[in-house]
Amino acid sequence: MNRQNAAETILSVENISLSFGIMKVLDDISFDIKRGEIRSIIGPNGAGKSSMLNVINGFYHPQEGSITFKGETRKQMAPHVAASHGIARTFQNIALFKGMSTLDNIMTGRNLKMKTNLFWQALHLGPARLEELENREAAEQIIDFLDIQAIRKKPVGKLPYGLQKRVELGRALAAEPDLLLLDEPMAGMNSEEKEDMSRFIIDVNSQFGTTIALIEHDMGVVMDLSDRVLVLDYGKQLADGLPDEVRRNQDVIDAYLGVPHEHA
């Protein structure tokens, strides 16, 4: 828990506001993520959690505020900049290539690591061949890490939901990201699958030192996994702190137990 006190800030967002028409989705949000921590963003449905990730990731462009990633401050991110600078993500609704195999899906995550041009790749010769071998090995390491050897060659569309989630995590890991954004990685899972996924998240964090920003519904999971927790409700920042502080915060308890809301 102490390690991030000394650690540098990898990402900070300041005074972010995002609206779609008159709908204010995010209202003056500021927080930071330190290198090597597991940072969770929680909140009830429609709180703006996924929007926040989309802002970090460059999918949404906020009207106000700024994002500082690895020391560079921008008004907004662009998805390809985010990806090439080391941000990878998974999606709330799985976004894999359903007709491709697990291995191929994970290999697509290596795309940014491929340096050779199309010509060499098409010939499958010289440097392209070497590169393919290196990337295949990296993909196999991930398959081993996530324990999905048995489905290596299966088309992803035929896999059960829990496994698809795991493959998606694999593809994000294949990019060897500095910051990994996980959008509800445990949604729709049973308790055993949740436990497995938690294990993987902890292992990714401790083994590869990957910084993780996690959106999650399941409070129990969040409190166990996270170093720090940010709570959003109706686009507003409700609380930010250590899991224990957040757990005791009256506003958070109210939001989760459904006290009548002035906006409602």
Added chain:
Amino acid sequence: MNQQDKDTALDTFPKLLQSHVLERPTRDAIREKDLGIWQSWTWVEAAAEIRALACGLAQLGLQRGDKLAIIGDNRPRLYWGMTAAQSLGAIPVPLYQDSVADEMAYVLDNADVKIALVENQEQVDKILEIMERCPQIEHIIYDEPRGLRDYEHDFLHSYEQVQQLGIGYDHDHPDFYDREIAAGNGSDISIMLYTSGTTGNPKGVMLSNDNVIITARNGIERENLTADEEVLAYLPMAWVGDNLFSYAQSFVAGFCVSCPEDASTVHHDLREIGPTYYFAPPAVYENMLTHVMIRMEDAAQIKQKLFHYFMEHARKVGGRILNREPVSLMDSMLYKLGNILVYAPLKDVLGLSRTRLAYTAGEAIGPELFDFYRSLGINIKQLYGQTECMVFVCVQPDGEVYADTVGTPAIDVEIKIDDNGEIMYRSPGVFQSYYKNPESTASTKTEDGWVHTGDAGFFDEHNGHLKIIDRAKDVGKLNDGTLFAPKYIENKLKFFSFVKEAVLFGNGRDHSTAFINIDLNAVGNWAERRGLAYSGYIDLAGLDEVYQLINECVNKVNRDLSADSRLANSQIHRFLILHKELDADDGELTRTAKVRRNFVEERYTTLVDALYSDRSECHVETQVTFEDGRTGSLAADVRICDAQVFAQAAASQEAAA
């Protein structure tokens, strides 16, 4: 015994290893699929790994007679751990890797384990949890470092660290390792295997090097195995069969053993390796067949027709061709055509294309299942064996394979049937004793070396093969005094693909009744085909249609039984389909998937009482243990169904009179 004289020098595993290093240095000793590729180690490479590990273990304090626990899936490093321990004269004790921590605590404590060599974090966690109860454990060594980065215990070492320690020591004391190996001999204890224990606590069976090596050699001689066999090591290392087939026989014959990538990829790896020598309990064969049948039902019409036509033909003549009995030219030609169109592709899918010899053991195998594989031309044979004699008691000889017997005595094995009908044997493989358990040793092994098997059986008058009926202690009597052999009837039920497990009651009662576990795959598929909706096991098990389906199975068994004068009275009067699958985690099965009858009877007393009342439904609440050791409870209303009971067939009645 003459083999022993011939090879006096090769009476331990480390010595066998040294001989392979000289005889076949560059041939593969062991393989493992890792990162999607088969990685292999030659005998020289394996020997170097073992040497470094052995010296490292010695540095950690493992001495002659100490115990090294080995826990994990089949992996080269864990097998090397066995040889490394044996090099030092220490005794490897493999444990079932899926045991929960409590079960492990008993064995680790009972065996006085000093060092544990384990596969991964899962096993390390289990041992840390029970460490207080096993104070004699001094070190834990792990193979797979994942997730263990933040563990800060002085007694926890990685496999590499121990090898480094060993390499350093070996460098400073170059004769140490060879001296240790030379000090070992055939009468030393080679391995300690815990029997699964259908009753009471598991017992540590101590087997000497002679027991293991001579038995392995006899098995090789009888089946003409060579150094060219391919074997897949996928069954639990704690099981005696794995120790014999994938370890001992590999060391004696010098063939290469392959370890699968992961427990879930075994079938795939099997196809890639294409073993020539294969062993599996009946459940595995059954599983393979069920998968084929399910996939066949989804195949195109023409393929289905082709499949059924040729399978019918194979059933007719395949077994006879394999037994080298004469068949007509027409049949033989048609079989050859079938081989091209159906049998060979099917064997390829099963991964058994190259299989020259397949064993099945552990439980009785259904005649239909058995005939299915034999009719394809796969030489599957039944084997009757026990941990107490390093597996081999009886084996079916080539060309004389019958579904209902277990064959003739293996080489050097003597068999007799005692007055109670119990089978006894004596062989060079007979164990030394149970560890720290002289009472059990005395009640199992007589002073002149005969072992009580606990099984009842007799020699068939026609062919001299041994036939097993049941566990001697399970054979009971109904109140009217007639014979009650539950296992025999349970097996008949289990031969239906829809029935996964059955537990029969009847000893000391008026008639017999049964608990049934349906096979979720087979019945689930059957239900889907009929458009029946269900949410899971409990739901499926309670469906009217499923009850009807099982009722038909039970009726067929009853009809069969009615034809046999000795068993006609044991027909099943009432049965129920259990609301949960019997599970080893709940103690209902042993780790080798045998039903613990008494335990089940006690656990479900309310259901048993209901079977012997006239109620048609019974409410039951059951504690269940999840894989991680937590418990929960499960409530259900279980229905009870009456089966049709047949009058004893007239013919057999006359015979009985």
